[in-house]
Amino acid sequence: MKRSVAAVLAVVLAGIVAGLVLILAQREPRLAGSGTVAPAAFIGDVEPGGTTCMTVAAVPGGTARMRALIGTYGAPAARLSAELTAAGRVVASAPATDHRTGITDFVLEPPLRRDVATVRVCIANEGAAKVAVAGAPSANPKLPGTPSFTWYRAGEQSGAALVPKVAQRAGAGRGAGSAWLVLAFVLLVGAGVGALVWVARGVRE
Known part of the structure; x- marks a missing residue:
């Protein structure tokens, strides 16, 4: 039973991680600004x-x-x-x-x-x-x-490329929204890694 629960959790967590990877890999136009x-x-x-x-x-x-x-x-x-x-x-x-x-x-x-x-x-x-x-x-x-009108820079960028910029904005104190986004991202990644470690230990037991 313990192994079954661990297996289900592992599949769910793997899906979350895969979803994060897909989101961060998506390429979008480089927004310069909009009215x-x-x-x-x-x-x-x-x-x-x-x-x-x-x-x-x-x-x-x-x-x-x-x-x-x-x-x-x-x-x-x-x-x-x-x-x-x-x-x-x-x-x-x-x-x-x-x-x-x-x-x-x-x-x-x-x-x-x-x-x-x-x-x-x-x-x-x-x-x-x-x-x-x-x-x-x-x-x-x-x-x-x-x-x-919406204004765009040349080329495209991935979601992953935006993370350092958001972190920089949060570190400079420019907008509580950016800070919360960085915090949520870090907590989500940390929780996912911790849960995967816990599941792995449960399977061994």
């Missing part, structure tokens, strides 16, 4: 051959991709380009590329080396169909809504 605005609705149309411009408070340094939610009114794709300007000069641009409806990434050239404040983002429609940009609508119908 607090959710893409709740389509707030502005861009006619064929037209351009729509919106201002954002800041774009974080290291940004190489701009992500937006684009609607194409049923068209399979749209040909779009983007240009970011600040203080009267172009700081980055994305060449015209065919984009499918939905989540759309604009690859910026060159990537931003530093944080840039008060950035005007212009999206040009070089296709034949009208498109729409998502964001949060304004409470005042006479005022434009707020666009929803």
